Each structure stands twice: as C-alpha cells, then as structure tokens.
Amino acid sequence: MKAENPEIVAPYDQTPERQPHWRQEFPIDTPQDDYRSRRDFTKLMVITSVAFAVGQAWIVLLSRLRRVRGDAPVKDIAGVDELSVGSAKVFHYPGPTDACLLVRVSERQFVAYGQKCTHLSCPVIPKTEAQRLHCPCHEGSFDLLTGQPLAGPPRRPLPRIFVTIRGNRIYANRVQQGVV
Amino acid sequence: MRIGNFSRSQRMAIVQGILFIVSIIAVMQLWLFTTTMEAYLGGDESFVLIAVVASLICLGLNLGLFHYLRALDR
Numbered sequence: 001m002k003a004e005n006p007e008i009v010a011p012y013d014q015t016p017e018r019q020p021h022w023r024q025e026f027p028i029d030t031p032q033d034d035y036r037s038r039r040d041f042t043k044l045m046v047i048t049s050v051a052f053a054v055g056q057a058w059i060v061l062l063s064r065l066r067r068v069r070g071d072a073p074v075k076d077i078a079g080v081d082e083l084s085v086g087s088a089k090v091f092h093y094p095g096p097t098d099a100c101l102l103v104r105v106s107e108r109q110f111v112a113y114g115q116k117c118t119h120l121s122c123p124v125i126p127k128t129e130a131q132r133l134h135c136p137c138h139e140g141s142f143d144l145l146t147g148q149p150l151a152g153p154p155r156r157p158l159p160r161i162f163v164t165i166r167g168n169r170i171y172a173n174r175v176q177q178g179v180v
Numbered sequence: 181m182r183i184g185n186f187s188r189s190q191r192m193a194i195v196q197g198i199l200f201i202v203s204i205i206a207v208m209q210l211w212l213f214t215t216t217m218e219a220y221l222g223g224d225e226s227f228v229l230i231a232v233v234a235s236l237i238c239l240g241l242n243l244g245l246f247h248y249l250r251a252l253d254r
Binding site: 048118157176 | 210
C-alpha cells in the first residue's frame, strides 16, 4: 500500500511539481478540503455529544436537589369564606414567584394547582362551568378535579398543591412530589 | 495495518463512516435527553440514573471514535 504523503495532491495524486499547469491557477485540493470539513463536522458532533451528557448529568443533579429540598412549608393561603363555589384565587406557593390557583369546586371541596401550563408555561384560567382549567395560548385544557391534560398540546398534568382546611382557613401544605 | 498507512481515499471513507456513527449516537443522545427531561418534569425520576449512564457510554464511544480520527491525521 502506498504511504500517505502530505505533498501529494488530487486529482492525479502527484506532487505539486508533477501536477498539470492548471493546478497552479486552481491550487485547492478539493478532496482534502472535503476530508477536513467532514473531520471538523465530526468534531462538532462529538462536542454536541458532550453537551447532551452534561445535560443528562444536570437532570440527575436537579433530581438530587429536589430530594434534598424536601416538602414545602405549610402556608395559609385563603379563608374558606373568601371564595364562593366556582370561584378561584391566585396565590404563590411554595416560592414567591410560583403562581398557583385555588378553586372552590363545591361547598367543602377545594383544589389547587400550579398555574403554569405544562406546555409552555402560560398561566391557566379556571373555567369552572366546564370543569376545566384552560390555557389560552395554545388552547390546552386540564381537568379541574385531577389536573390531567384533556386537550391541546400539554401532555403532563398540572402540579397539584395539596390543601387542608383547618377551622375557617385553607392551608397549602405540599406540592405533588416530583412535579415542581 | 498502521493508521498512518491509509491512502487518502481510504481515510475519506473512514472519516465518513466515523461521522455517520458519531451522528447516529448524538441523535440517540438527543432522544435520551428529551425523553429523560420529559419524564423528570412529569415527576418520574426512576430512570434518570440509567439514562445518564447510557448517555456517558454514548459519549465514551464518540470520544473513542474521535480519538481514532485524530490518530488518523498524525
């Protein structure tokens, strides 16, 4: 087999001195150029592969942090008499920027969910007459009683906030594990 | 055969083959990443560790192939 010589160029696999005259006018070695561009693109794909592996590690890190953080503290969010049946109230839980919706679905039943649509984080709007939470951005709908997606692009349920009633007050005490 | 003994046409075939395999592996990693992220956001963390191991194996394969590619140029 012929040993590779960097001086040898295409198309005739000869040294520059033995190339035809036109090679002086057009000195680009196209096959070598193709080789380099493919090699560089392979390098780019390997860098992309590194980025995906880092992304996976990041998910593991988030998962561990979620476990370390534990449950959110109990928070007083509303009075029972503040909401009539079919009405809703926005509150923030567990953090001050985590908007949530409290909806009174019957005389003694309240449900609460994170307000961010699980598609692209638009705020959902309660439509209690239809028993749904509606996302106006892309016409997504969630079941009011379970938070499960019913229509539109969302595929994941809304994060549920567990509430308890003590006396005349409603308290948020936990976010559904693994959703927020 | 020593790596440096390949002709330029053979090297071109090798780099194209490596590029193809590396691209397939990177696409697999993309799929793995989106699936894991979707599951994580949906509350299912049961396979995040397995997924990261799989992704690291893919990365190892890609780095090995890239190392071979660099050796090809030396």
